[in-house]
Amino acid sequence: MIEDKRWEGVYSFEDSPYLMEILTELRSKETENVRFRKDLVKLGRYMGYEFTKTMDFKKVKIETPLESTEGIASGDRDHVYIITVLRVAIPLMEGLIKTLEHSRVGIVSASRGKAPDFDIEMSYIKVPHMREEDTVIVCDPMIATGSTLLKTVSEIKKCGNPKRVVIIGILAAPEGISALKEALPDVEIYVTKIDRELNDKGYILPGLGDAGDRAFGEPLNISMLPLMHNLE
Ligand SMILES: O=P(O)(O)OC[C@H]1O[C@H](OP(=O)(O)OP(=O)(O)O)[C@H](O)[C@@H]1O
Ligand SMILES: O=c1cc[nH]c(=O)[nH]1
Ligand SMILES: [Mg+2]
Numbered sequence: 505m506i507e508d509k510r511w512e513g514v515y516s517f518e519d520s521p522y523l524m525e526i527l528t529e530l531r532s533k534e535t536e537n538v539r540f541r542k543d544l545v546k547l548g549r550y551m552g553y554e555f556t557k558t559m560d561f562k563k564v565k566i567e568t569p570l571e572s573t574e575g576i577a578s579g580d581r582d583h584v585y586i587i588t589v590l591r592v593a594i595p596l597m598e599g600l601i602k603t604l605e606h607s608r609v610g611i612v613s614a615s616r617g618k619a620p621d622f623d624i625e626m627s628y629i630k631v632p633h634m635r636e637e638d639t640v641i642v643c644d645p646m647i648a649t650g651s652t653l654l655k656t657v658s659e660i661k662k663c664g665n666p667k668r669v670v671i672i673g674i675l676a677a678p679e680g681i682s683a684l685k686e687a688l689p690d691v692e693i694y695v696t697k698i699d700r701e702l703n704d705k706g707y708i709l710p711g712l713g714d715a716g717d718r719a720f721g722e723p724l725n726i727s728m729l730p731l732m733h734n735l736e
Contacts (some may be wrong), residue, residue, distance in 0.1 A: 548599020
């Protein structure tokens with residue numbers, strides 16, 4: 505894990521060849537949706553493991569069958585609360601809870617409108633009670649303009665004052681990170697890699713395309729669901 509010098513509290517995993525190998529498979533247009541979802545689960549598991557290195561643990565005394573010794577037990581790891589932003593954060597969250605297995609989970613639906621406004625429609629928020637000792641992890645694989653996470657994190661911050669608020673994602677554009685850090689300077693950001701730029705439709709370049717569609721397929725345009733306004 506390396507800190508990106510352009511911002512404070514922004515980390516990537518570009519120093520991990522194993523994670524870069526999984527990311528390469530995710531980016532490839534040859535990778536079909538079953539493999540794509542499995543790769544997101546894998547990245548979630550390993551990023552969750554790496555993230556535990558930033559958490560506080562407690563020293564404990566224990567008895568082995570032979571003698572007394574010291575070790576460590578969960579501290580912060582017992583107080584994790586993951587917010588999953590529909591749709592494509594579902595497999596990433598599945599990976600994260602393999603390492604952060606005591607996590608409580610909240611679900612938020614957010615749907616991004618079209619360029620140039622990229623307005624966010626948030627139609628569903630179901631989150632557990634937030635406590636002072638919590639590390640809140642908002643997970644969403646893609647940070648493009650940053651609008652989705654800006655809206656989500658701002659809403660979450662109204663619900664309490666947790667110990668840490670962290671974003672875990674896969675790919676970010678510098679534009680999205682700058683927008684988030686400007687509005688929410690205390691929020692820590694962990695992504696597998698920071699990409700070059702956004703295109704004029706708000707897609708990350710080189711990126712991996714539309715992550716939700718690649719994981720779950722292109723959605724139908726169902727007129728009975730007017731809130732899902734970004735369907736074509
Ligand atoms: O940083 P932003 O510019 O806000 O874009 C990022 C958002 O776009 C994707 O979701 P999308 O709205 O496509 O929803 P989906 O997962 O249901 O396809 C992605 O999962 C983020 O939530
Ligand atoms: O590149 C992008 C940008 C937003 N959402 C995606 O799924 N991909
Ligand atoms: Mg999408």
